[in-house]
Structures are given as C-alpha cells and as structure tokens.
Amino acid sequence: MTSPQLPHVPDIDDPALTAELRHRIGRKTVPQGALGRVAWLAERLGAILGSTEPRLQAPQLVVFAGDHGLAARGVSAYPSDVTWQMVGNFLAGGAAASVLARQHGIALTVVDCGVRHDFDHPAAGPLPRQGVAPSGGSAACEAAQRGGEVAAGPLPRQGAAPSGGSAACEAAQRGGQVAPGLLIRKIAPGTQDCSTGPAMSAAQCAQALANGAELVKALPGNALLLGEMGIGNTSAASLLTARLGGLDVAEVTGAGTGLDAEGIARKTAVLREALVANAGATEPLAALAALGGFEIATMVGSVLQAASERRVVVVDGFIASAAVLVASRIAPPVLQRCVFAHRSGERGHARMLQLLGAEPLVDLGLRVGEGSGAALAWPLLVSACAILNEMASFESAGVSDKG
Structure with missing residues (x-):
C-alpha cells in the first residue's frame, strides 16, 4: 500500500x-x-x-463514529442502528462520555467518519434530544448551517433551558443541516465486510487519515482525549491487535457489547476468516485498511497530528489503543505523547497495553468506550500539573x- x-x-x-x-x-x-x-x-x-x-489548556474529547460491515456477521450483541442512535445520545448530552465531559469542562466533538445513517438529510429523522436543546440555540444551528462545525464549549446540562434551540434546529433540519457538535467526515456508510476482503480501499484509508489530521488542526487546546462509537469496532480492534502484535486472535477477542460464550466463539471464528481473507495485509497501513474501521483510521490520523503538534494524547480503552498501536507502528515517537487512561475490562486490552509498553492510570473494569475512561482520568492529569506547578x-x- x-x-x-x-x-x-x-x-x-x-x-x-x-x-x-x-x-x-x-x-x-x-x-x-x-x-x-x-x-x-x-x-x-x-x-x-x-x-x-x-x-493543560482547552481539553478536547473527540468521539469518532463509524459502522462496520463485519457487524452483519453477528459479531456484536447490538444492531448497527445503535451507532447512529448513540451519536444522537452524545449530542443530547445523555451518553456516559457526554456527562463526564460536561462534569470536567471538556469540549466534546462527535465525528461521523462512516456511520450508516444520513445525518445531513432531514428524511433521516431527527436525532434524539432527551429534552436538551443545543447550546447556543439559533446561533449554534446557524454555525451548523455554515458548515457543520463543532461547538466550541462543553455540551449543555440535561434539562438546560433552550435558547431558541428546538425551533432553530428544526429549521436547520429542514435545510438538511447537521446538529451542532457533529462533524461530518463520512468516507462511506460503513466499511465492507472484512471477512471476505478489505474493509476499505487504500484511497478511503488515506482520506480517513487526512480527515483525522485536519480536524485536529482546527481544534484549540493542547490535549486530545480519544473516544469512539461503532457497533463492531471491538472486532476491528481485535483484528488489528492480532495482526500487528503477532497474536492468536482468540487471545484478544472478548464480549464487546455483551456477547455470551457462544457469541464470543462465533465472533472469534468470523475474525479468523477476516485474517485469512486479508493475509497479505501485514504492514500497519495495509492492516488498517484491510481490518480497521473508518473511525479507527480517522483516529489514527488525529493521533499522528496531535503528536506532531506535541499535544497530550489521552488514550481511552481497547479501540482507542488499537488506533494508537497503528499510529505508533507508523511513527514510534507517538507513544511519547500518550497517557493511557485506564485498563479496559474488554479482553485483549491488557495484552494490547503490554504490546505498547504502557501502564494505565487506573483499572476500574470499564468497557464503556466513548472516551469515558479518558474523561474519568482527566482530573488526575489536572492534579498532576497542579502538584508540579x-x-x-x-x-x-x-x-x-x-x-
């Protein structure tokens, strides 16, 4: 490649x-x-x-969202629709990462890297709001109409009074515009099924990497917290870990969103098919294109850009660590910029951390994803700076x- x-x-x-x-x-x-x-x-x-x-200045939590063709093979306990529904939950302020970002003063951006849902088009249906109007109301929706750019500050608290929000965003939807806080950087509506061939083309992978780099350039601050959302993305993380780490995929394949033992066995068998179908994809970028996801590839680009700018990269769980694994195989000094927030309860993350030579800050048994562990760990970083200064x-x- x-x-x-x-x-x-x-x-x-x-x-x-x-x-x-x-x-x-x-x-x-x-x-x-x-x-x-x-x-x-x-x-x-x-x-x-x-x-x-x-x-530390203006911390940015970016949630990279995308769907996976492999999900059709039954590798997740949840349907792919959950991806776009959770995007709505993030924007409404109701997801775990949303709550924690709000609590700790972290700006949250959601990026549609390849969700199988048309957020641009009003026919796709409104995003769930949980009674929360977008921060800034009319002005925020006008900003969305100007190009779908992110909200600069934290999301509003649940129950916050709207500032012209509902009407303004309905107007934005009528114009086919996206909600504030959501960046559309969609490569395609989900990857291909990598159990039969590459998840994406080399060109798509390159575009995702470029998208990730460009979005970081536009973000303020000196700290990037990594989050993700995508049904099937623990499978992609397992595949990348197995391929780049030279491990048996069963060693790094777990329950994901809640599979039972039979489901894990089925998932493992499908992942073995994917590794066979993409046996020639052994270099980092080739493996990323063959076995990864659009959200992971975009995250890799963001990690590389953040590292080049000497930002602190706060790494969440298994999927975020998979992106860092790829990035570090491309540019090993990436790891000098990383703080690993926690050890996920997802099987495979402990082995991943060993591959990266990383010791996480905490181990809470979390396997939420979303950047929730990174947001939970953020006050530790703030406190460490305060101690030093x-x-x-x-x-x-x-x-x-x-x-």
Missing part, C-alpha cells in the same frame, strides 16, 4: 528537561517517592508539553528535609 502524506512525529526525548522535572518533583514537600505515579504523570506531562511548568518545595516553604 502506498503511504499517504502523514504528519511528521519527531522524537521529543530531552534528558536535560527530564532531569529538571525530576529535580523539581523530588524537592516537593513530601517524603521521597511519596507521590507515586502522580510524580510520573507530572513528569510525563512536562515532557510532552516541553515545560517544567506544564499547563503549585506545591511548595522544601526550600520555598522553609521545611526541613530529611537529615
């Missing part, structure tokens, strides 16, 4: 900066080593942002160090 033009991700290893960060952390008014992994996190953030006083040293506080 011919490589598309991708963002350059330089090595940011800086021994002098690392030494200075460790010295600053080591002089804080706590016993040596008492900060545990908070000290590691503070050092990591300083290294990523290139500063001994790192400050605001906590007194033994010298500044006039506190005696150990003898």
